[in-house]
Structures are given as structure tokens and as C-alpha cells.
Amino acid sequence: MLSDFSEKIQGLFRKFRGYGKLTDKEINEICRDIRLVFLESDIALSAAKKIVEEIKTRLNGLEFTTETSPGTLVSNVVREELVNLLGKPGNIDFSDKPSVIMMVGIQGSGKTTTSAKIANYFATKENKKPILVGADVRRPAAQLQLEKLAQSIKVPFFTDKDPFLAFEGALKLAKANGNDLVIIDTAGRTHVDEELLNELKLLNDRFQPKNNILVIDSMMGQEATKVAKSFFETIPLTGAILTKFDGDARGGAAFSLREVTGVPLVFLGVGEKIQNLEKFDPTRVVNRIIGMGDIEGLMEKVSDIKIDINKKPPQEIEKWNFDTFLDSLRQVRKMGPLEDLLSMIPGFSNIKQMKDMVPDEKQMKRIEAVMLSMTAKERKKPEIIDASRKRRISKGSGTTIQEVNQLLKQYEMFKKMFKSKNLKKGMKLPNFPVGRI
Amino acid sequence: MFLFDKVKEALTRTRRVFSSVVGMENIDWDEILEKFLLVDVGSDVATEIVKDAKKRWLNAAPIEIALRDAIEDFLPEGKPQLFFTEERPCVWLLIGVNGSGKTTTCAKLAKYSIEEFKASPILVAADTFRAAAIDQLKIWGERLNLDVISQKENSDPAAVVFDGLKASKGRKKSPIIIDTAGRLHTKDNLMEELKKIERVIGKEIEGEPSEVLLVLDASTGYNAVKQAEVFGQSLKVTGIILTKLDSSAKGGYVLNISKKFNIPVKFIGVGEGIEDLVPFDKTQYAEGLIP
Numbered sequence: 061m062l063s064d065f066s067e068k069i070q071g072l073f074r075k076f077r078g079y080g081k082l083t084d085k086e087i088n089e090i091c092r093d094i095r096l097v098f099l100e101s102d103i104a105l106s107a108a109k110k111i112v113e114e115i116k117t118r119l120n121g122l123e124f125t126t127e128t129s130p131g132t133l134v135s136n137v138v139r140e141e142l143v144n145l146l147g148k149p150g151n152i153d154f155s156d157k158p159s160v161i162m163m164v165g166i167q168g169s170g171k172t173t174t175s176a177k178i179a180n181y182f183a184t185k186e187n188k189k190p191i192l193v194g195a196d197v198r199r200p201a202a203q204l205q206l207e208k209l210a211q212s213i214k215v216p217f218f219t220d221k222d223p224f225l226a227f228e229g230a231l232k233l234a235k236a237n238g239n240d241l242v243i244i245d246t247a248g249r250t251h252v253d254e255e256l257l258n259e260l261k262l263l264n265d266r267f268q269p270k271n272n273i274l275v276i277d278s279m280m281g282q283e284a285t286k287v288a289k290s291f292f293e294t295i296p297l298t299g300a301i302l303t304k305f306d307g308d309a310r311g312g313a314a315f316s317l318r319e320v321t322g323v324p325l326v327f328l329g330v331g332e333k334i335q336n337l338e339k340f341d342p343t344r345v346v347n348r349i350i351g352m353g354d355i356e357g358l359m360e361k362v363s364d365i366k367i368d369i370n371k372k373p374p375q376e377i378e379k380w381n382f383d384t385f386l387d388s389l390r391q392v393r394k395m396g397p398l399e400d401l402l403s404m405i406p407g408f409s410n411i412k413q414m415k416d417m418v419p420d421e422k423q424m425k426r427i428e429a430v431m432l433s434m435t436a437k438e439r440k441k442p443e444i445i446d447a448s449r450k451r452r453i454s455k456g457s458g459t460t461i462q463e464v465n466q467l468l469k470q471y472e473m474f475k476k477m478f479k480s481k482n483l484k485k486g487m488k489l490p491n492f493p494v495g496r497i
Numbered sequence: 498m499f500l501f502d503k504v505k506e507a508l509t510r511t512r513r514v515f516s517s518v519v520g521m522e523n524i525d526w527d528e529i530l531e532k533f534l535l536v537d538v539g540s541d542v543a544t545e546i547v548k549d550a551k552k553r554w555l556n557a558a559p560i561e562i563a564l565r566d567a568i569e570d571f572l573p574e575g576k577p578q579l580f581f582t583e584e585r586p587c588v589w590l591l592i593g594v595n596g597s598g599k600t601t602t603c604a605k606l607a608k609y610s611i612e613e614f615k616a617s618p619i620l621v622a623a624d625t626f627r628a629a630a631i632d633q634l635k636i637w638g639e640r641l642n643l644d645v646i647s648q649k650e651n652s653d654p655a656a657v658v659f660d661g662l663k664a665s666k667g668r669k670k671s672p673i674i675i676d677t678a679g680r681l682h683t684k685d686n687l688m689e690e691l692k693k694i695e696r697v698i699g700k701e702i703e704g705e706p707s708e709v710l711l712v713l714d715a716s717t718g719y720n721a722v723k724q725a726e727v728f729g730q731s732l733k734v735t736g737i738i739l740t741k742l743d744s745s746a747k748g749g750y751v752l753n754i755s756k757k758f759n760i761p762v763k764f765i766g767v768g769e770g771i772e773d774l775v776p777f778d779k780t781q782y783a784e785g786l787i788p
Contacts, residue, residue, distance in 0.1 A: 096540075099534060099540075100539075100540060100719065102537075102718035102719060102720075105531070105535070166716070166741075167596070167598070167741065167769075168595070168596025168597060168598055168714060168741070169596060170595065170596055173627075198769075199633070200632070200633045200636035200637060201629040201630075201632035201633035201635075201636055202629075202633075204628075204629040204632050205627065205628045205629035205630070205632075205633070206628075207629075208628035208629055208650075209628050212628075250741070250743065252743075277596060277714070277716075277717070279594070279714075279717045279718060279720040279721075280716050280717060280718055281537040281716065281717060281718020281719060281720075281750075282534075282535050282536070282537055282718060283537075283716040283718075284716075284718075287716070304594070304595060304596075304681060306681065306683070307594070307681040307682070307683050307720070308682075308683050308720070308723060309718070309720040312718060313718075332595075332626070422686065
């Protein structure tokens with residue numbers, strides 16, 4: 061996420077880590093560098109200017125003591141100012157019965173997918189009863205796309221031949237069926253298309269949805285603020301969602317949106333799967349950029365996956381075998397790519413070499429394949445695996461004998477490691493340390 | 498000329514950014530540089546172009562001519578063309594990040610091939626991931642009266658491509674225009690999937706795909722350069738199609754891509770209609786940028 065931006069920022073901090081006391085000249089130099097990084101990260105000119113001024117004022121007023129290094133002080137200031145710039149997260153207003161969310165934005169920003177993600181979010185996390193409405197009658201198969209997504213998350217779907225009829229019909233249906241959240245997916249329109257913007261205005265005037273949400277692609281450049289402005293001038297926007305936040309865009313849009321239009325961010329789209337929608341939290345976003353990790357996000361992921369209590373790994377090392385390993389491996393994989401999880405651990409993104417040590421999805425699959433090619437007996441008692449069994453396992457899993465050997469070796473090492481530590485009763489065992497095989 | 502007007506119209510919003518430059522009494526080069534940054538030209542290339550323009554201006558060229566020529570000379574010579582031959586079925590593969598406009602562009606390219614080469618194109622729906630992407634392409638197929646090869650959603654895209662090639666050869670259709678699923682360039686596994694598709698095509702028809710077209714959204718910022726880099730590392734990208742140029746001011750990053758990776762812009766999308774795909778012309782582009 062925003063890896064390009066965070067690399068630049070972190071590089072900046074490394075540069076003046078060694079500084080002692082900061083002189084005026086050095087402060088100016090730092091501020092110039094920061095401004096350049098911001099501008100190159102697609103942050104709007106006005107927003108970049110403003111935040112750099114703030115940072116400069118605060119740096120000038122800093123007292124440098126021997127306890128804290130200037131590097132830490134500066135990064136604290138930058139972090140706080142970035143958090144300020146992002147602003148407080150917005151909310152969805154549920155005061156209407158049913159409450160309505162109208163999704164707007166330009167073509168290809170991700171409105172349809174995000175509509176379904178929001179329905180899924182509120183249905184699973186806040187027990188809402190959403191209905192998805194396909195009001196995009198322009199793009200071929202757009203309604204069908206939403207209908208299919210609705211089916212996949214078991215949410216009702218409604219559409220009609222024009223957006224006004226769809227809107228009206230959906231409201232009636234929601235009232236009749238007790239749906240408390242109506243999500244309207246509108247057609248993509250450019251921010252310079254007067255005719256279509258006018259249609260949006262008419263929709264808003266007639267139905268007055270409490271939530272008008274602008275969907276914006278986080279890869280968008282300097283254009284993002286203009287888009288936001290022209291939509292904002294057409295209808296009262298209540299919030300924004302940045303999509304494709306899992307790419308390596310510089311995310312300038314995120315940092316200038318609030319500053320330029322005052323529209324708060326509500327959610328972030330962080331992946332292709334329907335559950336990849338995150339509540340926007342400025343501190344967490346900035347911490348990930350500065351390389352401070354996102355422990356909260358990690359905990360959320362852990363609590364999100366439903367861990368099967370019966371499959372909890374046994375506390376006693378004696379009871380560990382490949383069956384338990386397989387279970388824990390699958391539990392971890394449920395949380396998503398390992399790389400994403402590790403980037404949430406503080407300090408981890410700073411260690412470049414660590415990236416190469418993390419097994420990717422493909423390797424995880426190979427490890428899983430090796431374990432699955434063992435017989436039930438072999439998984440319970442790995443000691444019985446001899447040369448001929450190894451040959452069979454490697455053939456069955458499409459791996460080499462060396463790979464099978466390595467996994468067995470790692471298993472032995474793991475057991476030894478924890479035996480030698482004399483684990484106390486009740487101490488939680490970590491998951492199987494899956495290395496590169 | 499009709500096409501020219503359309504391009505010019507599409508770029509009007511970009512031009513507005515530069516309009517204050519023309520007729521400037523005291524030329525502020527820093528301000529000009531900043532303007533380039535505001536149309537998403539990266540700072541290194543912007544600096545280079547401004548430097549070149551300054552040289553021309555000192556040689557008594559009017560400022561707008563100096564800027565236009567600097568931009569034009571920066572882009573590669575010659576008119577970019579799509580490869581098409583009647584000797585073998587040609588494959589045009591479209592790739593890009595989510596929402597850049599691949600499916601619509603497939604249809605536009607099919608129409609273009611009919612008009613330009615009197616060809617008989619066929620569409621292959623290899624975006625098996627996005628819900629209803631196949632249906633979207635099928636609707637275009639119906640409108641244009643073209644065959645669309647497809648399988649069920651979530652089937653293996655490489656298998657769809659393989660079937661598509663077989664069927665197209667049987668039906669004597671060419672070019673074979675393949676729509677792929679949008680993918681962020683940061684997803685290694687999805688980039689591998691694309692490589693597999695490219696391999697399947699090469700195995701089935703030697704020398705193909707003759708065109709691997711990267712579809713880029715004009716409103717994207719500097720990240721587009723990253724996209725060109727990573728897609729270019731995975732596949733042999735032969736050209737860029739710049740979409741949604743009617744909607745936004747941008748597309749300045751194509752100058753950076755051209756310099757860094759030597760990938761030419763072949764087409765620009767200037768509207769939602771099937772005809773709204775225009776071959777890229779650097780003179781028009783430069784003239785569209787600077788009034």
C-alpha cells in the first residue's frame with residue numbers, strides 16, 4: 061500500500077537521522093525535500109504548500125534536547141501533520157429509514173465493486189439489511205455485474221430501465237421488505253460532462269440521499285482534486301472512498317481530497333475480494349507510510365477470520381505433527397497474503413531483505429501440497445517417513461525430494477527449538493515457522 | 498479535419514493549464530515547469546523539455562512554438578501503427594490495471610480493424626474474474642455483429658485464450674482481440690497469469706501476439722509510469738492506448754514513458770462512442786497541449 065510514497069518518506073528520514081541539532085539552514089533543506097516528495101506523490105500543490113508551511117513552523121519552534129534525536133522529532137512532526145492533513149474519517153448517516161447511499165464517480169474508479177463491498181461490510185459487521193440497486197444503465201452489463209456480486213453475498217438486487225425508476229422502485233421495495241440500507245450504483249460520468257452531471261443533480265434533488273459517496277481511484281494524479289471539486293459543486297458529497305489502495309500508487313489523492321474539498325474519507329478499497337474494504341483511519345494509514353506498522357489492522361484481521369476452536373493448535377509440543385501444522389498454515393493463509401500481514405508489523409517494511417525471506421503464496425501452496433501428499437499416518441507420525449515414502453510424497457506433490465527433506469528438517473528444528481525452551485504450561489505456541497523450501 | 502478537432506477538443510482542458518503561458522511578457526520558467534508537473538509530466542522530463550524550449554526561445558522562436566516543438570521532438574518519429582497481416586491470424590492482447598477501459602477499447606479496436614484493414618475480427622473474453630465482464634464484451638459483440646469466444650466466469654483465462662485461438666483459426670478470423678482481467682501491477686501472481694497467456698499465444702501461433710497493448714487511464718498520475726515499467730517487464734508491450742482523454746486534463750506521463758521505456762502511444766480514447774478511438778499523432782498532441 062502506497063509503497064512508493066512510503067519508500068520516499070522513509071528515505072527522507074534516513075537522510076537526516078544522523079543530524080545533531082537542526083540549524084535554520086537544515087530545516088529549510090528538510091522542508092524543501094519534503095515538499096518535493098509530496099509534489100512527486102501527486103499531492104495537490106495547495107495541500108503540499110500548506111502542510112510544508114505547518115511542518116516548518118513546528119520545526120522552527122522545536123527544542124532540541126539530547127534525549128530525542130532530531131530524526132525522531134522530525135518524523136513525529138511529519139507524522140502528525142500528515143494525520144491532520146488526512147482529516148477525521150467520515151461516517152455513513154443512518155438516520156433515514158431506509159438510509160440511502162448514492163455512489164458517484166468517473167468511469168473505472170470502481171463504483172460497482174465498491175457498492176457490493178459496502179453492502180457486504182454493513183451486512184456482516186453491523187447487521188444491516190442492505191439492498192443493491194443497479195442504476196448504471198449506460199455501461200453494457202453493469203447491472204448484471206452488480207446483480208452477480210449481490211448474489212454472491214446474498215443481498216437482494218433491484219434495477220429498472222432508467223436511474224430514476226430504479227431509485228424509486230428500490231425505495232418502495234426496501235420499505236416493503238424491511239431493508240434498512242439502499243445502495244445506489246450510478247453510471248460513471250466524467251466531471252466535465254454537463255449533461256450527466258445534471259442527471260446526478262436531478263437524482264439528488266428528487267431523492268435527497270443522506271449519503272453521497274464519491275469513489276476515487278487512488279492512482280489518480282493531479283486530476284483527483286478537480287474531479288472531487290466538480291462533483292462537489294454538483295451535489296453535496298458526504299464522503300469519499302479511495303479504491304485500489306493496495307497498489308503502489310503514491311496516494312496523493314488521499315492527502316489532498318480533504319484539504320481541497322473538505323470531504324472526509326470513509327473507506328479504503330484494499331483488494332479484489334469482496335471483503336477487502338477497510339474503515340479509513342488516518343493514523344493507521346500514516347503509520348504504515350512512515351513504516352510504523354499497523355498492529356490494530358493486524359488484530360482486526362486475526363479476529364475477522366473465524367478460527368475453529370477445535371482446530372486450535374495443541375499447547376503441548378508432543379502433540380504437534382503435520383496435521384496441526386497444516387491446520388495452522390491454513391488459518392494463517394485465511395488472513396490473506398503473508399506479505400500484506402508482515403507489512404503491518406512495525407518496522408518490518410523498513411527491512412528490505414526480509415521481503416525475500418517471506419514465502420509467497422506459491423511457496424505456501426507447495427508446502428501445503430507436500431503435507432497433503434503424506435498419508436494420514438505419515439502426518440501423525442512423521443518419523444516413519446523413509447526414503448521410499450519421501451519419493452512418493454515428492455512425486456505426489458510435484459516437488460523435489462530436497463524440498464520434502466527440507467520441510468521435514470524444519471519440522472524437526474521447530475520441535476527441538478520449543479523443547480529446549482521448556483515451555484511453561486499455558487504458554488501459547490506460535491504458528492509453524494514456514495520458511496523458504 | 499474531423500479527427501483533429503476531436504483530439505483538440507479532448508485536450509482543451511490540458512490546454513487551459515498552459516493558456517496563461519502564451520503571450521507572457523516576462524517568461525517565468527519555473528512557472529512553466531510547475532505547469533508541466535500539474536499535467537502529470539514527471540519532474541525529470543519536465544525539466545528537460547523546459548530546457549529545450551528555452552533554447553529554442555532564445556533562438557527567437559515564440560514561446561508557444563518553442564514549447565510545442567520541444568514536446569514534439571521529445572516523442573518518437575513516425576506514425577504509430579498496429580501490426581496486421583493477412584498471412585497469419587494476428588493477435589492483439591489488451592492488458593492494464595482495473596478500470597482503465599480495456600473491454601470498451603477491445604470493441605473500439607475491432608471496429609477500427611474493420612475500417613482500416615477490412616479485417617474480420619473476433620473478440621476473446623479472457624477476463625473471467627470481474628463479474629459480468631464477459632457479458633459486457635458479448636454486448637459489444639452483438640452491437641458490432643462479431644463473434645465473441647468465452648467460457649464460464651472464473652475459468653482459467655489461459656484456457657479461454659487457447660480455445661479462442663483454435664476457434665478463430667477455424668473461423669478464419671483475424672485480428673483476434675483478447676480482453677484480459679484488470680490487475681494491479683503489484684500482484685505478482687496475476688502478472689504470472691498474463692505471462693502464461695502470452696506463452697499460450699506464442700505456442701499456438703508463431704510470432705504472436707503481434708500487439709500487446711497496455712491500456713492506461715489518462716487521469717492516472719505518475720503511477721502510470723510504474724505500471725508501464727512493471728507490465729513492460731512481464732510482457733513485451735508494443736504500445737500504449739491512452740483512454741478517457743476526453744474526461745480529464747492529463748496524460749502528461751506518456752512523455753516519461755516514451756523516454757524511459759521507449760513504448761509508443763498508439764491510440765487515444767476520446768469518448769464513450771465506438772468511433773471514439775483515434776490514432777495518436779504527436780503533432781496534434783503537442784498542438785493540443787500548447788495553444
